Amino acid sequence: MSGFLNSRYRSLCPYVPGEQPKDRRYLKLNTNESPFPPGPEVQAALSRAAFADLRLYEDPDNAGLKAALAQRFGALGLSADCFCPTAGSDEALDLCFMAFAEEGIQFPDVSYGFYAVLSALHRLDARVTPVREDLRIDLSDYRRNDRCIVLANPNAPTGLILGEAEIRSLLSRNPDHVVIVDEAYIDFGGQSALPLIREYANLVVCQTFSKSRSLAGARIGFAAGAPALIQDLERLRNSRNPYNISALSQLAGEAALREPEYYAENCRRIIKSREWTVRELRRLGFTAADSFGNFVFARSGQIGGRDLALALRERGILVRHFPAERIRDYNRITIGTQAEMEQLIETLAQIL
């Protein structure tokens, strides 16, 4: 650290992303990327993209993406002004924390690590609420209506979900604060809260193109909510980074929204391999709850989480281990192709 860094940032603990190694080829089951490439529409859109146009700034209103989102989710009664496209959903979360959490923010202790990082960055009063012994969120802990709430649904890294009735109760018990539902993994089996936007003035739903839509490297996400909330987010976005989504990423995102069936089919394949993987893990003596994400969260009775991650790494497979006390016996394993999962299970059998 230099002596020049502003004092308010000296105690930040930045987010530690999963490894993107360069030293050799690994089977990457550590960052919940899709094992499948983006769809043919995306490929066509990028190859049509005019090279010379890169000298120009792209549309700072992200109008094409907003229109494509309205088209995709129009059946839910959501128009273009219900969407704020962002550079990954991490940017959507950042804008929400900045916009809506001055009275504080609440989230579970076992959840997406970025919530704590953003809370510290924006100097928010964070109430970090322990999940139950079985790692489930206890909604009775979220009834005080005294601050913004953020929940990942399905939760990461546990893969556990809340149903529509539970999301509704959260929204109606906290009418004076925004409830952010982070749906990074919703396409792998949960029920989206997007249809509730027309009913609740305090709901923001964040989604990403990084997981189910195979575009992690393009950095595309969005926040969705009532138009008044979206105007607030746009006000901040335009005060910070009006050209937030690159021209090429806008094209890729719009194209992906035109081919939902391609991604839905990939999700069905991943869900099928996930169910197979959970059965095989249990057969090997692992404890793993049913997951609704593109990953499973599993604990072996025979080997610690960190040791297992290291043993797999030596054999060319990366999984994600979190050192936090409550979950350090676990590993989060991304679901890849069926062949990749068979390789994982074979390797685990050898290690054990």
Ligand SMILES: *Cc1c(COP(=O)(O)O)cnc(C)c1O
């Ligand atoms: C991956 C992830 C995100 C954000 O990913 P982006 O690539 O920034 O869109 C947000 N929330 C959760 C829970 C995630 O796992």
